[in-house]
Amino acid sequence: SKSYNITLLPGDGIGPEVISVAKNALQLVASIEGFKVAFEEMPMGGAALDAVGVPLPDETLNSAKKSDATLLGAIGGYKWDKNEKHLKPETGLLQLREGLQVFANLRPATVLPQLVDASTLKKEVAEGVDLMVVRELTGGIYFGKPRGFSTNENGQEIGFNTEVYAAYEIDRIARIAFETARKRRGKLCSVDKANVLEASMLWRKIVTALASEYPDVELSHMYVDNAAMQLVRNPKQFDTIVTNNIFGDILSDEASMITGSIGMLPSASLGAAGPGLFEPIHGSAPDIAGQDKANPLATMLSAAMLLKYGLGEEKAAQRIEAAVLDTLNQGFRTGDIHSAGHKLVGCKEMGEEVLKSI
Amino acid sequence: SKSYNITLLPGDGIGPEVISVAKNALQLVASIEGFKVAFEEMPMGGAALDAVGVPLPDETLNSAKKSDATLLGAIGGYKWDKNEKHLKPETGLLQLREGLQVFANLRPATVLPQLVDASTLKKEVAEGVDLMVVRELTGGIYFGKPRGFSTNENGQEIGFNTEVYAAYEIDRIARIAFETARKRRGKLCSVDKANVLEASMLWRKIVTALASEYPDVELSHMYVDNAAMQLVRNPKQFDTIVTNNIFGDILSDEASMITGSIGMLPSASLGAAGPGLFEPIHGSAPDIAGQDKANPLATMLSAAMLLKYGLGEEKAAQRIEAAVLDTLNQGFRTGDIHSAGHKLVGCKEMGEEVLKSI
Ligand SMILES: CC(C)[C@H](C(=O)O)[C@@H](O)C(=O)O
Ligand SMILES: CC(C)[C@H](C(=O)O)[C@@H](O)C(=O)O
Numbered sequence: 001s002k003s004y005n006i007t008l009l010p011g012d013g014i015g016p017e018v019i020s021v022a023k024n025a026l027q028l029v030a031s032i033e034g035f036k037v038a039f040e041e042m043p044m045g046g047a048a049l050d051a052v053g054v055p056l057p058d059e060t061l062n063s064a065k066k067s068d069a070t071l072l073g074a075i076g077g078y079k080w081d082k083n084e085k086h087l088k089p090e091t092g093l094l095q096l097r098e099g100l101q102v103f104a105n106l107r108p109a110t111v112l113p114q115l116v117d118a119s120t121l122k123k124e125v126a127e128g129v130d131l132m133v134v135r136e137l138t139g140g141i142y143f144g145k146p147r148g149f150s151t152n153e154n155g156q157e158i159g160f161n162t163e164v165y166a167a168y169e170i171d172r173i174a175r176i177a178f179e180t181a182r183k184r185r186g187k188l189c190s191v192d193k194a195n196v197l198e199a200s201m202l203w204r205k206i207v208t209a210l211a212s213e214y215p216d217v218e219l220s221h222m223y224v225d226n227a228a229m230q231l232v233r234n235p236k237q238f239d240t241i242v243t244n245n246i247f248g249d250i251l252s253d254e255a256s257m258i259t260g261s262i263g264m265l266p267s268a269s270l271g272a273a274g275p276g277l278f279e280p281i282h283g284s285a286p287d288i289a290g291q292d293k294a295n296p297l298a299t300m301l302s303a304a305m306l307l308k309y310g311l312g313e314e315k316a317a318q319r320i321e322a323a324v325l326d327t328l329n330q331g332f333r334t335g336d337i338h339s340a341g342h343k344l345v346g347c348k349e350m351g352e353e354v355l356k357s358i
Numbered sequence: 359s360k361s362y363n364i365t366l367l368p369g370d371g372i373g374p375e376v377i378s379v380a381k382n383a384l385q386l387v388a389s390i391e392g393f394k395v396a397f398e399e400m401p402m403g404g405a406a407l408d409a410v411g412v413p414l415p416d417e418t419l420n421s422a423k424k425s426d427a428t429l430l431g432a433i434g435g436y437k438w439d440k441n442e443k444h445l446k447p448e449t450g451l452l453q454l455r456e457g458l459q460v461f462a463n464l465r466p467a468t469v470l471p472q473l474v475d476a477s478t479l480k481k482e483v484a485e486g487v488d489l490m491v492v493r494e495l496t497g498g499i500y501f502g503k504p505r506g507f508s509t510n511e512n513g514q515e516i517g518f519n520t521e522v523y524a525a526y527e528i529d530r531i532a533r534i535a536f537e538t539a540r541k542r543r544g545k546l547c548s549v550d551k552a553n554v555l556e557a558s559m560l561w562r563k564i565v566t567a568l569a570s571e572y573p574d575v576e577l578s579h580m581y582v583d584n585a586a587m588q589l590v591r592n593p594k595q596f597d598t599i600v601t602n603n604i605f606g607d608i609l610s611d612e613a614s615m616i617t618g619s620i621g622m623l624p625s626a627s628l629g630a631a632g633p634g635l636f637e638p639i640h641g642s643a644p645d646i647a648g649q650d651k652a653n654p655l656a657t658m659l660s661a662a663m664l665l666k667y668g669l670g671e672e673k674a675a676q677r678i679e680a681a682v683l684d685t686l687n688q689g690f691r692t693g694d695i696h697s698a699g700h701k702l703v704g705c706k707e708m709g710e711e712v713l714k715s716i
Contacts, residue, residue, distance in 0.1 A: 090553040120483045120590055141499075141521060147556050152524055159560030160522040163499060166514040193604070195448040197499065198506050202517030228608045229615035232478055232590065246551070250586045250608060257587035 013284025015073025055092025135248025371642025373431025403433025413450025493606025
């Protein structure tokens with residue numbers, strides 16, 4: 001029978017709690033569907049800084065590279081916030097993304113009927129929202145050079161970064177976005193700032209040139225400031241959004257908050273070949289770490305994305321997704337999504353209920 | 359008696375309609391408060407492109423520089439969307455901002471009790487929102503060099519821009535933000551991406567260094583992705599926000615949409631010395647141009663900001679602001695903010711009602 005190696009990166013804060021729950025779910029669906037999973041747990045982020053002094057040890061990156069897929073909990077915390085750049089947990093995450101060359105970050109933002117009240121948006125605006133942000137993840141201003149500090153001609157200190165995209169980087173992320181839209185409702189909105197930025201003008205040119213290869217996908221363009229507005233005004237107008245690294249960072253977080261249940265949202269980061277990286281979009285929530293209060297469902301759903309996109313085990317993925325919905329239907333809620341009339345449970349109990357439903 | 363020169367830039371789309379209404383209001387409050395206003399109307403944006411082939415004619419910039427303040431309607435439209443960069447209406451606006459050196463863009467986002475239902479946010483989330491975005495307007499990635507198109511070492515086409523801030527640019531915008539917060543509720547949130555970008559690290563350092571000069575202002579820092587979320591989750595947590603040019607573009611539009619009444623929101627762009635630029639934050643709305651459907655209140659309120667920040671005529675400013683509220687209280691609404699039980703009026707009639715209230 002098939003057998004997969006999965007690297008687990010619990011990371012910081014609530015990371016270890018949610019990873020431990022998701023690991024059990026992966027184990028269980030594997031045994032039901034008749035494949036094997038072997039886990040390698042590696043340090044990453046603040047935990048790695050404390051243990052070995054760097055946010056992404058070579059052994060961790062190598063494990064992720066060799067494995068079939070990587071599941072990350074969360075990284076970061078107050079403790080390391082003032083660290084120098086190369087000693088920040090976040091830097092480890094960027095190194096991991098670059099090391100794995102996972103240039104395509106898929107971030108669904110879905111409003112589940114069970115949780116529509118959790119949104120701060122009016123019910124009629126929030127209900128039925130089901131969009132996917134395809135964010136470029138290994139280029140743009142996050143990685144562009146030159147970058148750093150210097151002094152200008154007046155002896156003034158300056159800080160600078162470079163937003164840069166090459167045609168092939170835009171082409172490959174746009175293709176993933178067109179494919180994604182094709183499997184969804186066939187609508188793709190490319191977000192840029194082509195009225196001001198040259199990097200965005202190239203972006204728009206390359207995306208537009210691809211449209212003829214995907215005649216079944218309806219392509220539109222939107223400026224990033226307008227997109228930030230439209231997500232609030234009428235998020236249902238969007239199906240698939242494709243955008244650069246920094247705009248994707250901002251808009252995908254905005255979109256996720258619109259659902260009101262950020263503790264529910266997974267993500268997948270994929271490369272051209274090689275293993276993918278899967279992680280909940282929420283942070284490490286240091287305030288509630290170790291208190292068995294975290295919502296493990298985003299990590300469960302990230303494990304489902306791992307099964308689907310990372311291993312091609314679609315059925316096992318569906319088992320987890322269905323079990324999550326079933327558990328919500330039974331009324332179980334962690335604190336972040338709790339409302340009157342539902343049963344408040346902790347991270348572990350929520351995990352056990354999902355296992356039962358699987 | 360005092361006398362002021364005001365440059366009017368009607369621009370494109372609904373620009374001429376809303377400017378004509380605001381001009382009448384300026385005229386009227388001037389006569390009541392006993393000062394004189396002389397107007398010079400100049401072409402700008404698409405209108406200038408059509409008339410003389412450039413989006414910001416020298417005469418227009420010179421008029422704005424010589425005058426005491428400039429009031430802009432709106433620029434842009436489908437007609438010029440495909441123009442080359444130097445022939446875009448937007449480029450004219452950027453040249454105007456740079457030419458006037460108006461580095462501080464103040465964008466209030468206020469939910470009026472009369473219009474709380476216009477927000478897509480739940481009433482309890484939207485009501486009472488009263489925040490001010492202080493956006494850096496003449497630096498950062500909008501103006502940074504190098505920028506353009508080139509080929510990389512693999513012969514691939516690239517598009518690139520530079521996000522760059524010098525210490526003095528951050529210092530001067532931060533001072534305006536601290537002063538603004540001091541006159542409001544004493545809370546300043548600086549938004550950056552200092553966990554990734556060097557330009558943001560310098561931003562945070564300079565802003566932090568200023569805090570001791572404003573001990574009465576409570577300073578906090580937030581990453582831009584989190585800020586995009588928090589504006590949706592709980593916009594009332596914000597008083598004054600200060601951020602760079604591109605983040606300010608995105609967040610101020612998001613904040614304005616949260617109020618649900620973008621047709622109501624003014625802005626002021628100020629320099630160290632010299633005349634300011636005042637404009638509604640909405641666009642040129644080509645779809646409804648010339649149909650007497652535009653909401654002139656954002657431009658009216660921009661005229662009020664012009665009186666207050668540009669001319670120091672605080673009383674005249676208050677007259678316009680009070681008249682706008684009074685007109686809303688009487689139940690008059692343009693289409694964009696109309697709801698059952700209110701009187702639907704066009705741009706001109708709304709203007710006349712405000713004049714009556716003045
Ligand atoms: C932690 C940070 C570097 C990261 C990013 O900006 O990409 C995070 O915000 C995310 O979106 O995954
Ligand atoms: C028209 C455009 C260049 C402009 C900007 O990006 O600054 C606009 O969006 C604004 O916010 O005033």
